[in-house]
Amino acid sequence: MKTNTLYLATLIFSVSCSSENEGTSPTYMELTEAVYASGNVYPRNEYKLFAQGDGVLIRQLVTEGETVAKGQLLFELESNVPDARSQAATNIYRQSEANLAASSPVLKELEVQLRNARTRQENDSVNFFRIKGLYEKNAASKADFERTELAYRSSRNDVAARQQALIRTKNQLYVELQNARSQYASSTDDAKNYRLRSYEEGKIYEIYKQPGELVRRAEAVALVGSPTKAYVQMAVDESDFTKMKLGQKVMIKVDAFDQKMYEAVVSKIYPKLNKLDQTFRVDADFTGDAPDGYYGLTVEANVLISQNPKALTIPKTYLYGADSVWVKEENGEKKKIKIQKGAENLDLVEVKGGLTDKSIIFKP
The missing domain is CATH 1.10.287 (Helix Hairpins)
Incomplete structure (x- = not known):
């Protein structure tokens, strides 16, 4: 999914308008700027358990979802x-x-x-x-x-x-x-290479081989990660990447948990562009509850960029072109003027200059 910049607004003062013919006035609202990103939840301390020699898997001592201790024997291979x-x-x-x-x-x-x-x-x-x-x-x-x-x-x-x-x-x-x-x-x-043990305490998220199958040297046998610590790996659109900073608050929605909202903060920003989808990778750590114990949950996230408790806004439908509006002059005539825009979303545009809350504007 291509990422877009979203702006979340909450009404503070009522919109002073009567009808489209009479026009409307700019309204002060609380405006929060956020960048949308899609992503997935992954466990911390994730690693793959690799075989160090060629052999046949003869013993599987764990199953997916099981928690294991550090150094615990998980698999045994046999080789003459x-x-x-x-x-x-x-x-x-x-x-x-x-x-x-x-x-x-x-x-x-x-x-x-x-x-x-x-x-x-x-x-x-x-x-x-x-x-x-x-x-x-x-x-x-x-x-x-x-x-x-x-x-x-x-x-x-x-x-x-x-x-x-x-x-x-x-x-x-x-x-x-x-x-x-x-x-x-x-x-x-x-000989120890044919007895695979866990490197750290963790949870078995996936097993790639079954007893009786041949395992080659340097071939992955299982995927292990933290059972209690997780983070979000997000894909941020190239056009929004420059807005990312460490410590920014992130609001995360996980569909698998009845669209429950979680909070996180940006913990790492990767500078390499993924040319396949024109996105950058950005990681975030959960600050409270986390959907731990699961691998790869799909999430939708909003990275909060800025908050303006009192922004002067107009409906986006009142814009003429990119940065102009029709305004009512003192003599009652309509005049097209340019305005200085700030943040905007699909519905609203922040006015930085050119209008006041007393101005009356009309749809083009």
Whole structure:
């Protein structure tokens, strides 16, 4: 529906006229200027619940109209791929933990090899220093001395190498454990993607999928929003958009509730023009009662632009052209004059200048 500017008027003083032939006089009236807009009611904190993975919907734990708590489980999907990935990650993580534990067979084998190397080093050390003492007293040959010295150095190097191997293996197993833990956490999070929970407390307004249906990644499963807080999304005509200001009072009629009137205030003005219907979006928050708990109710709204408790007005049918009227002069003759117009509606025009409440005007 194309929006139009409306002006609501309430009579303060009676119209001083007798007949069309005798003319009529401008009348003071309370004149309220308002911009008409159509719109809909939507819940606050609205969001769509999207699937984070591909799977079949196997459990639907809520229905439309039901209120849910934050973090509540709403839907469950089933998929073989994440289950297999999760099981593999779990097995690798457990094996990595076992490899680095105190009872690890890998580490125990290296520790046994290190102990054996140290035993050999001790024996070679005792033998070397014994032969060395004899060699210094010329009681042992040089060949025996060099042989025992070589064996001692070899066993000492073997101990150092096995110590490094044990340290290197522990570090490697630690890195593997961290990687396995990361993969395990990732697979656990991936499994959570197949259990859809609510982000915030809200009401289920619509469910897009039924149990047994395939759900793709990033596909919406349900629409959720606040169960108690709502706002009005209005479409204001391009010609009236410049009159919109934050905080303006809005009178809203909802046909679904026996045309009950609600009050709201303009809370947000969007600067982008909708080229399909040449309107701008304007939102308003309810200030009192609100038709909450429903999604998309159609409303009609009047945004109050200005109020003049005492405006000088004439019937619109007395206008000649855009801004002229026929007025009675002192000699009784009729004369066409221009007036300065203000606000107007389908019936009345506000006179800013050119006439007084004593003037007598005639229909053209």
